[in-house]
Amino acid sequence: MDLSQTTASDLLNAMSDGRLSAVELMQMTLDRIDAVNGALNAVVALRDRDALMAEARALDAGPKVGPLHGLPIAVKDLVNVAGIVSSQGSPIFQDNVPQQDDLIAQRMRAAGAILIGKTNTPEFGLGSHTFNPVYGTTCNPYDPERTCGGSSGGAAVALATGMVALADGSDMMGSLRNPAAWNNVYGFRPSWGRVPSEPDGDGYLHQLSTLGPMARSPEDLGLLLDVMSGPDPRHPHGVPYAPVTPVQPAEMRGLRIGWLDDWGGAFPFEDGIRDLCRDALSVFTELGAEVDHLAPPFEAERMWDSWVTLRSWSIAANLVPLSEHRSALKDTAQWELDRGLALTAMQVHRASVERSQWFRRAVEVFEEYDALILPSAQVWPFEIETPYPTEIAGKRMDTYHRWMQVVVPASLIGLPSLSVPVGFGAYGLPMGMQVIGPQGADARILSIGAAYHASTRWPQKRPA
DSSP states (O other): OOTTTSOHHHHHHHHHTTSSOHHHHHHHHHHHHHHHHHHHOOEESOOOHHHHHHHHHHHHHSOOOSTTTTOEEEEETTSOOTTSOOOTTOGGGTTOOOSSOOHHHHHHHHTTOEEEEEEOOOGGGOSSSOEETTTEEOEETTEEEEEOOSSSHHHHHHHHTTSOSEEEEEESSSTTHHHHHHTTSEEEEOOTTSSOOOSOSOSSSOOSOEEEEEESSHHHHHHHHHHHOSOOTTOTTOOOOOOOOSOOOOOOTTOEEEEOTTTTTTSOOOTTHHHHHHHHHHHHHHTTOEEEEOOOSSOHHHHHHHHHHHHHHHHHHHHGGGGGGGGGSOHHHHHHHHHHHHOOHHHHHHHHHHHHHHHHHHHHHHTTOSEEEEESOSSOOOBTTOSSOSEETTEEOSSSSGGGGGGHHHHHTTOOEEEEEEEEOTTSOEEEEEEEOOTTOHHHHHHHHHHHHHHHOGGGOOOO
16 A cells, blocks of 8 residues: 555545554554655654554554544644654754643544654744754655745655655644645645634734644545634634535536736746646636636735734744743744834734735625635745745845745635645646635635546656
């Protein structure tokens, strides 16, 4: 069995009907990690093999626990998992072994998943390039000399190479979508509030980041999304929960899709990315959808100004307790901390007003269109020694994250956004594009993705 080609659904079905045991799957998983992880460094803090095999045997001997019964999952290293080093990629926490699970780990464990270790991430999840001083750098499996993206980079690589069949991630500024695009898998940022954040600290003000699933098919995304989803009574912004599983391909005839391209020239792109995405749009038209080229519905710079204010405010709030360890923080974390601390209340208010205006405009756009499409990244995976791109197509980037501006339209107002693979560029590197829907349309966007996947099956293909 080729674990890089087999879906989580197929593995779970095989365990359910007795064709595969949890012990056999665990053995194959650990063997696969032994074979490929040394060169890629995607899975970190791996638990003891004997302990994992014992946990698998216990599941085989008992009743079915839940929808992920017996499935090995490595959890992103921004999530606390009981008994496993949970470092956030920071030397400050490199010896931190939590005594209890964060909410998302609790939910996966309760669903029957076996939590085998962690997936690597940038320090505190900042930046879409997975490297940190605790575990080092995670390499792209399509070219180990290039980045895998981030911050869910370890998760994407583990999926692409068959070390896991499902992975959790998180997404503030494309951290599910960018690594999915660069590793030829799917990443889904759900509507903000569908998956509750950890009930700790402030629960009202910061509405940017969300947890979400990654997989090799939209159907598999639905499995993990349903496990992650649902209100928590300690979280004030929970949204009504409706399961998305089973994810069925949408009937595409009659759907209207809006292609936003480079947002009227506001987003620079490296050569070949827009062409590859435009080619992928033909899949939608062949399935019967109508695809229109849209003019920008809102000013990109207004969105960006709102975004960098609200993002710095949110990140600084998380980093303030670590101020005494400032010298141990990487430079981008220090930049966000300083910037966030310098903001006034009215600056934050004005940024949120801009966000609100973009949300109301997006509601109008979605009255005409079922989904909007943008590329998932503005650059190809860059050289692994480069911390972040400073220029795109001759245009200088004025911050460490401006090169990811294409993900901001969905992130700023909490829209569901699915990164789907679109194939490979001239050098065999993967790329993806975002399929964005109105707030709450998670099931609909996944079903559109399932129709696309049935026609393309990119994660099961390799470059020539």
